[in-house]
Amino acid sequence: MMPSWYLEKPLGDYVAIYTGKSGRKIATEGAAGGGAITSFLCYLLDNGIIDGVVAARKSKGLEGEIVVARTRDDIIKSAGSRWQVLPFTLKLKETIENESLRSMAIVGLPCQINFLRQMKTFPLLETDFSNKISMLISLFCFGTFAQESVLSYVREKYGIEPSSIEEIKISQKALKFIGDKEVEIKFDEITKYMQVGCLLCPDYTGIASDISAGTVEDKTFIIVRNNEANEMLKDANKKGYIEIENVNEIEIERVEKKATEKIKRASSYIAQLL
Numbered sequence: 583m584m585p586s587w588y589l590e591k592p593l594g595d596y597v598a599i600y601t602g603k604s605g606r607k608i609a610t611e612g613a614a615g616g617g618a619i620t621s622f623l624c625y626l627l628d629n630g631i632i633d634g635v636v637a638a639r640k641s642k643g644l645e646g647e648i649v650v651a652r653t654r655d656d657i658i659k660s661a662g663s664r665w666q667v668l669p670f671t672l673k674l675k676e677t678i679e680n681e682s683l684r685s686m687a688i689v690g691l692p693c694q695i696n697f698l699r700q701m702k703t704f705p706l707l708e709t710d711f712s713n714k715i716s717m718l719i720s721l722f723c724f725g726t727f728a729q730e731s732v733l734s735y736v737r738e739k740y741g742i743e744p745s746s747i748e749e750i751k752i753s754q755k756a757l758k759f760i761g762d763k764e765v766e767i768k769f770d771e772i773t774k775y776m777q778v779g780c781l782l783c784p785d786y787t788g789i790a791s792d793i794s795a796g797t798v799e800d801k802t803f804i805i806v807r808n809n810e811a812n813e814m815l816k817d818a819n820k821k822g823y824i825e826i827e828n829v830n831e832i833e834i835e836r837v838e839k840k841a842t843e844k845i846k847r848a849s850s851y852i853a854q855l856l
């Protein structure tokens with residue numbers, strides 16, 4: 583059974599929720615979340631709050647790679663390929679240990695952010711690197727797919743050879759395969775190919791983050807979970823990096839609805855396992 587507080591607070595604790603987009607100071611066309619998070623990362627870097635960003639971006643198909651961005655150009659260039667919803671925790675540790683960053687922001691999935699928050703809160707390991715992490719930013723996540731199973735399904739059902747796929751675009755409701763053929767497949771059709779852990783995961787927004795961001799019905803929502811992050815976001819707004827607007831109840835409900843959907847999905851899969 584899922585703890586009841588999940589449904590009572592589907593978005594976790596927060597101090598503010600905004601909709602946001604990139605401000606006049608930064609051109610981030612094509613970046614995820616209307617560029618809001620990319621622009622905020624530029625603000626953090628320009629103002630000496632961080633000296634680098636560690637994130638995953640899509641490299642090929644459903645594969646991803648870790649990027650370490652140390653300049654504003656790096657950040658914008660990387661985001662042009664879209665910050666991506668990809669599992670990368672093992673590589674992340676290796677990358678952080680090998681990089682000479684002192685203070686970084688990490689953009690990741692709710693499960694990764696949760697893991698890193700635990701490490702920050704209970705720093706037990708000798709190899710712990712959490713003191714280098716200044717800001718944890720979570721992207722909204724509804725799940726990731728078991729790559730080989732999806733590709734084999736697409737080959738059998740739609741006759742698309744994996745080698746002919748040039749790009750896979752992930753939207754809120756579907757995967758679009760682009761290559762010799764172009765096919766859009768709704769998530770409902772391929773839910774069974776999601777990673778098992780994702781089907782059991784109740785966290786849509788990343789409740790352990792400092793800031794969560796994601797797009798729901800074409801608007802980028804930014805959930806701010808502590809006052810320090812909120813002050814930074816407001817300063818970034820004042821300095822033209824980002825444009826934020828307060829949200830109304832109806833807009834909050836839209837995000838809560840998505841988060842609740844994920845909690846219920848996890849409850850139902852957990853019940854099947856018991």
Ligand code: SF4
Nearest residue numbers: 692693723725780783
């Ligand atoms: S659904 Fe949960 S476990 Fe799966 S990638 Fe997203 S945050 Fe991680």
